[in-house]
Amino acid sequence: MANLDILTYGFSFTSDQGGFGYSSVSLLEVGSRRILIDTGPSSRRAWVLKALQTRGLELGDIDTLILTHLHWDHCQNADMFPNAKVLVHPKELDYAKNPNPADLNTATYFADMISKLEVNLISDGDSVVEGVKIIDTPGHTRGHISVICSVKGEDLLVAGDAMPDVGTVKRGLPYNVFWNVNDAIESVGKILDSSDIFYPGHDLPFRLDGDKIDYVEGPSAIQVYGYNEGGFGPALTYSVDSCRKPNIDLMQND
Numbered sequence: 442m443a444n445l446d447i448l449t450y451g452f453s454f455t456s457d458q459g460g461f462g463y464s465s466v467s468l469l470e471v472g473s474r475r476i477l478i479d480t481g482p483s484s485r486r487a488w489v490l491k492a493l494q495t496r497g498l499e500l501g502d503i504d505t506l507i508l509t510h511l512h513w514d515h516c517q518n519a520d521m522f523p524n525a526k527v528l529v530h531p532k533e534l535d536y537a538k539n540p541n542p543a544d545l546n547t548a549t550y551f552a553d554m555i556s557k558l559e560v561n562l563i564s565d566g567d568s569v570v571e572g573v574k575i576i577d578t579p580g581h582t583r584g585h586i587s588v589i590c591s592v593k594g595e596d597l598l599v600a601g602d603a604m605p606d607v608g609t610v611k612r613g614l615p616y617n618v619f620w621n622v623n624d625a626i627e628s629v630g631k632i633l634d635s636s637d638i639f640y641p642g643h644d645l646p647f648r649l650d651g652d653k654i655d656y657v658e659g660p661s662a663i664q665v666y667g668y669n670e671g672g673f674g675p676a677l678t679y680s681v682d683s684c685r686k687p688n689i690d691l692m693q694n695d
């Protein structure tokens with residue numbers, strides 16, 4: 442029996458002082474296997490650890506990491522899990538060694554960081570464990586992958602940044618494309634054809650029924666704290682954009 446649990450939820454808010462990079466971190470348990478899909482940014486390291494401990498687990502209990510891609514906000518905590526092998530697409534590993542210069546989310550040292558871990562290459566159609574399958578979803582980056590998990594008779598799709606938010610459904614495109622626009626559009630179509638329940642990279646899980654979108658779970662609010670005892674520090678203002686224009690920044694291609 443498989444179970445998919447969100448350790449830290451994804452959000453797509455940002456600020457005029459930089460992005461939070463809060464990607465979803467998902468725990469997939471299948472029999473005795475404990476698999477993490479993405480690891481989140483290092484700013485959430487303590488939160489990932491705490492989320493595991495809350496479930497009675499330790500870092501060493503994770504046997505497999507599936508990295509949807511090698512952006513900082515998805516892979517930075519890959520070193521935390523001493524017993525995990527890392528599954529990544531070979532093209533993504535190549536991409537990390539020679540990233541698009543316009544893609545400031547891939548630091549050139551990520552390839553070195555990953556190479557210090559036990560890495561297994563994985564791609565379209567590969568099975569991780571019974572009921573857990575990889576699909577290629579390139580476009581956002583070169584070797585982006587998504588994961589289809591069979592849970593209680595339904596196929597749940599963990600999309601990473603091929604579908605970072607619910608808005609991707611209407612846009613038909615993720616909000617950041619660093620590799621290939623046509624690939625990104627095709628990947629969204631492939632994702633929508635593969636499931637009705639989606640776990641986006643930077644949004645709460647949602648179910649799609651025709652045009653109807655229902656969030657499945659997750660917090661409806663986040664508390665943000667400021668520490669300005671002096672009383673003169675900058676205040677926080679909050680605004681919501683009704684739509685997000687895709688950022689397409691291609692400097693390198695096939």
Ligand SMILES: [Zn+2]
Pocket residue numbers: 510512546581602
């Ligand atoms: Zn990304």
